[in-house]
Amino acid sequence: MEPGHELMRTRLEKRARLLARGIDPYGGAFEVSESVAAARANYVEERPVRLAGRVMSHRDMGKSVFLDLKDSTGRIQLYVQPKSVGEESFALFKEFVDIGDIVGVAGRLFVTRAGELTVRVEQWQMLSKAIRPLPKEYYGLENVELRQRQRYLDLILHDEVRRVFELRSRIVAEIRRYLTERGFLEVETPMMQPIAGGAAARPFVTHHEALGIDLFLRVAPELYLKRLLVGGWEKIFELNRNFRNEGISRRHNPEFTMLEVYEAYGDYETMMELAQGLITTVAENVLDTLVVRRQDGQEINLRPPWRRVRYRDLVEERLGKDWFALSASERRARATAMGVEFPPDAPDYEVTNAVFEKTIEPTLIDPVFVTHLPAELVVLAKQNKEDPSVVDVFELVINGQEIAPGYTELNDPVVQRERLLAQAAGHAEKLDEDFLVALEHGMPPAGGMGIGIDRLVMMLTGAESIRDVILFPQLRPSSRLT
RNA sequence: GCGCCCUUAGCUCAAUUGGCAGAGCAAGUGACUCUUAAUCACUAGGUUGUAGGUUCAAGUCCUACAGGGCGCACCA
CATH class of the missing domain: 2.40.50.140 (Nucleic acid-binding proteins)
Incomplete structure (x- = not known):
């Protein structure tokens, strides 16, 4: 106007x-x-x-x-x-x-x-x-674009929108309280990093004029938090923004909030306990219930204990006992028959994982810890002692979405270097050498986990889009603001 | 990046097979000292997202672009 x-x-x-x-x-x-x-x-x-x-x-x-x-x-x-x-x-x-x-x-x-x-x-x-x-309050502001671009109007007019963001604030405060009470120290590590490590995601690039170098907005704080484990803190967490230069969707915003927690002398199992305790406590204290109702009426039952199942067992349970006994070509044929697509050169474990993500994960509504994923999928976790083809990790799935991954962190600097090198496909310049040097000074065995806060808030508030739990979600600039 | 759908007054929505662009609220003026989606009367408000095209005639059909939604791809 x-x-x-x-x-x-x-x-x-x-x-x-x-x-x-x-x-x-x-x-x-x-x-x-x-x-x-x-x-x-x-x-x-x-x-x-x-x-x-x-x-x-x-x-x-x-x-x-x-x-x-x-x-x-x-x-x-x-x-x-x-x-x-x-x-x-x-x-x-x-x-x-x-x-x-x-x-x-x-x-x-x-x-x-x-x-x-x-x-x-x-x-x-x-x-x-x-x-x-x-805008006339009786009719509200229905235009989704205006509600996001002019969130202040959305907040003035819609108490239920205001309530979601107030819940988000209380959820975050409750997480901090829960961890701090248990002796975890909140730390802040660089968001601008010379090498964007800790996750295989495309980073945003920026430039520092005085230093004359490109820097990357972090895709994860993980490698810095591990340096702090080397530095002698035993229980630390960081709850802040990550940035990934990827597509935008109902579940993805380029900047999103992540909690990462590390505990020296723990492992993926202590992290499962922590994740379960944290999320159930937050739900009880903020929502006053452990049963969340989605918009479609379906209930998410958060009452512990949560199911724990090995990735392999869950895949066999859903896809057939013989899934892993099939030949690679038979497995591909079955995956394709289920409507799952994958690149023609995809390695075998990716075919199975594509089927897992498309047909199994969305059906997991109540919390499930899926454990022991194939080692190829997780390069920063420790291999299982009995079965080195899998790693000691979990993927917490609630409401059909990954909410939290957790690892027994890899602390062998030699193996870590090999795995990162393999992932970087031999491009040594992409290695975070400073991180590897830190590991070489000795990092205690540790458990670590990350919780996607936006998705947690979505789950707890019944939101169907990540834009409903982010005050100012990323949009293309518009010149015709009314 | 690809596909499908959407875009009409400040807001929420109408407009028949292509045939004069409308309503409610909001706004302005007037009436009213217990209203509450106040009520009543009158007035004003539009380059129908943008740019082209077809047609005697386009909100409506076609093309491109912009923004948005959903899905796909990307995303350990």
């Missing part, structure tokens, strides 16, 4: 007229006596209150005006009439206050004949004159 638009022009003129009268349309500090919710909760007839918030609607009866005022805790009706606010102040109020403006009011509580708890306004102050109109 252009400033010349009539809807803006009338409001801009009101702003100018306020200024001309010596009234600041953008107020200043306004001392509130309490929140709207507190005012409602402590009703005493004629009790004086001072409240501030946004005007959401108004019903003008001529010599008396009713409005709805909304703050972050709730909404309350205002009643403005000349008898209580004064003739002059009433005239100003009618002339200048519009839906969408932020006002402060002082008045007394009463209940209308219709039974509505209301503030009879005695004084008011303009705190912020909105010069753009608020």
